[in-house]
Structures are given as structure tokens and as C-alpha cells.
Amino acid sequence: MINPSHAVILGVLLFSVGLYGALRSTNAVRILMCIELMLNAVNLVFVAFSRLRPEAMIAGQVFAIFIMAVAAAEAAVGLAIILQIVRQRGVVHMDKINLLKG
């Protein structure tokens, strides 16, 4: 029987995959995708906890909706930034983009 704890475990796994991808990959688009993955993992955990703790009403679900909206905005802004970086500098690899090196 699948219960909410399975969903939490899945969320942790998905988050870890996203984190690994975000830290290890150099392609900016792929990093953005990994961040989306992490956000969705968090969404999953929120919804699962919403089910686990009915006394908190549906706060977890509301948070999930919020995160979806914010993620959409973040994806639009992030993609626009990446597009501009590519136009300006001709690269999409984050290890080449280190202007703020101290």
C-alpha cells in the first residue's frame, strides 16, 4: 500500500537527483532544469505532509500551488537571463562565466 511516507522518500530522492545535477552540470539550461526538479520534489513533500497532518488543514497544498507559480516566474526570468548571457558572451557553460571572481 502506498502511503504518504513513500511520497516523502520519492521527494527526497528527486531532490537529491536535482541537487546533484545542479551542482555537477555546467550547462546553464540543465542547471535550471535541475532546479525545477528540486522545486517539484519539494512540492511533492509538501503535498505528502499535507496528507499526513490533517490538523494543518491544506496549508501544504496551498504552498505547493504558490511554489508552482513562483517556479513558473523563476523559469521565465532565468531563461531570459541565460538567453542574454548566451547572446552577450556566446557561451552557456557556467564554469566559463566567472566575472565576479574575487
Add this chain to the structure above:
Amino acid sequence: MTLLENIWTVPVLPLVSWVLITFFNRRLGERAATLGTATVLGSFVLSVAAFVALVRHGAPVSSGGLWLSFGSVELSMGLTVDSLAAIMLLVVTVVSSAVHVYSMGYMHGDRRYQRFYGTLGLFTSAMLLLVLADNFLLLLIAWEIMGLCSYLLIGHWFEEAWPRMAAMKAFMTTRVGDVAMMIGIWLLFSRTGTFNIVETTKAVAGGQLSLAMTTVGALLLFGGAIGKSAQFPLHVWLPDAMAGPTPVSALIHAATMVAAGVYLVARSYGIFLGAPDALLTVATIGGFTALFAATIATVQTDMKKILAYSTISQLGYMMLGLGVGGFVAGAFHLVTHAFFKALLFLTAGSVSHAAGTLEVHKLGGLGKKMKVTFWTFMVGGLALAGIPPLAGFWSKDEILLETFITGHPALFWMAVLTAFLTAYYMTRLACLVFFGPPRDKHVYDHAHESPRSMTGPLVVLGVLAVVAGLPASPLMGKWLVKFLDFGQTLPGLMTGAGHTLAAGGTEDGGIVLPIALGAAFLGILIGYTVYGTRQIKRESLIRAFRPVYLLLKNKYYIDEIYLAVFVRPAVRLAELCGIFDNKVIDGAVNGVGNATVAVSAAAGEFDNTVVDGAVNGVASGTMAAGQRLRRAHTGLVQSYMVAIYAGAGVSLAVLLWFLFAR
């Protein structure tokens, strides 16, 4: 009536000219002379009207009011027109007008033409104010303004050293007298509680002051008069004051300002009457100065200097007249002298304008070339010598008469001797300048008659020098004497002497007239024998009286004595003070300065090493830390991300530990 109450308009008019000339100096240009002359002529017209009004009114008129009050003391300030003031107004405005017109020619093209006229206006205003002042304080203010104007005008050509020094000398010497006068005024104020002259006089007459106090007060007031009227021993400034322009000498140093001292004595005559010793001092100093200055005048060779010593001598005469109790005689001589001495100075100016020099031994024979100047000089000179019926005769005779009938034989004979000397030196001057052969061909050829603006005032003053004595002569029933009479001005104060003239009797003074005339004619005769016909050689006279000649030539060495007794010690004291100042005071000041520098150097060192060290240390520490820490900033987003997640992980771990492990 209304004019007499608004008499302030008379002194204010020239003041307006001064203010306007001061503010619109450049813009006015030559028109400054017109403005100055117009205002003084306005004052003259008002003075004539005031005189007529006063004669009609017949009693002094005062105007003014409370000036200030502090505590229980209330000071009033105002103007009074009485007979003396009304006559002085006429004298001052007439002479001032003449000088204003005369200066248009004489000062033409001068560098400071406007300033000259402005200062003349201020001076005239101050003199008129002094004449009208009804209290000592206002009188003193006007007195000092005149001193300032005198200083400015003597030093008019201040580019040269001589006028500069003369101006300083005049100012400093009169200052000695002024200090005495100021003390006297405060002394009288402290005893009577008023500055008002009439009230002070009443207090003296009413016996509010002790005899000693009255005497001291009167003598201190006379001190001011000694300075201003150049009486011995403060006479030294007046001959040097001739460094100023000649019209200034005529107005200030012959007719008006120097007469202010005499006027002061006349104004405060009631106080002097309460102190017979003071009055006797006035007479003695006056008589002595008259003779003393006349002797010096006989050997001077500068035309203006001769006239200056003559002025001192005549001022002494006035003092003598006042001092022996002849209030009217002294005041009357003041009036006539103002006219003929101003005239003489203006003729001297005319001579210097024409010939370029005033050294009498370089002049000569100018009578033929300068007709108007010559004739007016002769009128003035004869008036001064006391030849009837000219103005000087009447006033001089009155003084001699007063001196004789009040029983001062020594002073009387001194005055007679002075009259003789006066006639002598005026004859000498006339012979050397206007008669005889020209001594300096170049000067003679250069000479010419002065322009109309200069000869006009000469003629006016010449006429006045003839007729000014008549109102006091028996020919007009001694009208002026009755008008001026002190008893009329201040009723109930007259004590004896002055009344004899007013009463019209010569009593046993019938012998005075022949003596006076004899002295005058003898003087002229001897003068003419030496300098006119040369029957007595001048050189042989000098040889015969060589020590006397040298003594007179060097003006009794008074200047040298003052230099040795007052000036040099003062300079030496100043040098000593200077040394003290340089060594001790400057030493202390420099010591404090040096100590401050040392302390601040130490403080600076502390600041540089300790404070700056700390500040720099913090800065360089921060820099070093920054150098280390900058490596953390790789610029790679993912390394930051690692740090964020590592931080989040650590935080989570700590949180969990706090929540569950304990």
C-alpha cells in the same frame, strides 16, 4: 521769533554741503565750490535775519530740550542766540563766505578740491554750532570737530612732510589744552549738576561753589582756551599751521577757530567773574602773549608767519581785554580782528598766488603790479596797527582803556609796547612786500594781479575792516557796546569794571588815546625809517642787537625747549617701552607660542604613531583578511550553491540535534 527758535538751520546748512560733497565727491567736481559757497551764503542771510530779529526782540532766545537723563541727572541740550552769539554768527558767516569765494580762485585745479570745500563746510558748521551752544558739552563737541577740521586742512597737502608734521603738531598741542578744558567741564558739572552755561554761571554767582573750586574750574577752562587760541605756552602750533592752504589760515587760524578760545572765556565769563585770580591769570597770560608774539613777529621773514605771530599777539590782546574785566572790549576786538586779519591772510594768499613765494626778502615793489591786493593790504595793516578810524583802532583803544582804568599799569605798558611793535612789523611787512625796488627780478616779472574771485572777497573784507569798528565808536553812540554788554546778556552778574564802558564814560582814561596813537605812529615811523627810506641800516640794527635778534629769530627757542623737554623724553620713553615690549612682552608671548608649538608637536607625534598606527593597523588587517577571503569568491555560481546547501545542511543538522538529541 520763529527764526531765533529755529536757529539750528544756520549751522545745519554748511553741514548739508559737507554731507553732499562727501557722498557725491566725484560727481560734483567743480560744482562742490558752488554748493559750499551757496550754503554758507545761506547761513549768512539767516544770520543777518537772526541778528535783526534779536535786536528787535531784545532778549536772548533759547531752543532745545532734554537730551538724555540717567538717574536723577537730566541733561538738556540746546542753542541760545544772544547778542554775542548773533554777532559771532555774522562774523563767522561773512569770513567763511569770503574764504569760500576766494578759494574758488586760489584752490583752482587742486587735487582735493572737493574735499577742501567739504571740510570747510564741516568746519563752518562746527564753528556756528560752538557759537550757538548753550552748554559746555555741545560746545566741547563743536570745539573738537573744529580741531579735526583744522588738522585735516593744515594737512591738506599731505604728500609733503611739512604740512603733515604741522597738522600733527597742531592737533597734539591743542589737545593738551583740550584735556584741561574737559576736566574743567566735568569738575563744574560735578559741583553744579548741569552743563548749561547760564545755569553754571548762576550757580557761581549764587555762591554754590567755593572760591577755590570756581578758580580751578575757570583756570581749567582757560587751559582749553590757551590751546585753541594759541596763547603762551601752547602757542607753538599756530605758526606751523601756516603749512595749510592760505584761505584755511585766514578762516581757521586767524578769524574763527583760534578765536574760539577767546569766545569760550567770553561765554563762560560769569564763571571767571566769580574767580578774580583766574581772571587775572587770563589778563597776565594774554598780555604776556601779546608782547611775546609781537617781538617774534618783528624778525620773521615769511609773510604768513609774521601774520601768524601777529594773530597770536592779537589773541593775547583779546585775552588781556577780557582778563581786566573788559568783556565788551575783548569781544569787540575779536570781531574787528576777524575781519582785518582774515583780510591780511587773504592778501598774503594773493601775493603767494601771484609771486609764488612768501619770503619777504624775495618780494618787493608788488604795490605797482597788484593794485587791489596792495590797497586792501594797506587797509588791513593800518587797521591792525590801530590807525583811526579803521576797525582795529576802536577795539584796541577800548582794551587799552580798560587795562588802564582798572589799574593794571604793568599790563597797560606791555599792551602799549605791543601796539608799537604791531605798527612796526606791519610797516616792515608792507615796505618789504609792496614798496621799494623788486629784490628778485624773476619773482617780480612773474607777479600779476589775482583773478576777480580772489580780489572780490578782499574788497568786501577791506570795507568791513574800515567800518566794523564804527558801531562801537562814539560816532554811533557806542551802540554795539550797549548791545553786547554782558550785563544785558546775564542780568545781575556784572561786577564793576565792564560797566565803565557801557556807561559811556572814559573817566580818567583820557590819556590813553594819545598814548595809543603815539605808539602806533612811532611804530610806523621807525618801521618806515628802517625799511622804507633806509635811513637806518637794517644790517647795522641786527649787528647792534645781535643776541636779541638771534633770540627772536629762533622764537625764544621755545620749540627747541619743547623738543628737549617733552618730545625727546616722550620718544625715549616710547623707545624704552618698545624695548620692554620687544624683550619682555614679546618674550612671554613667544615663550607661550613656543611652548604651544612643542606641545602640539608631541601631540602630533602621538597622533601620527599611536592613533594613525591603530587606524592603519585596522585598515591593513582588513586588507589582509580581504586578500585571504577573496579566494572564496570564485565567481562560479555552482560553488556558491555548494556553500548554500552545505550551510543549509549544517543548519539542519544543528536544528535536528537540538530538537531530538537532547
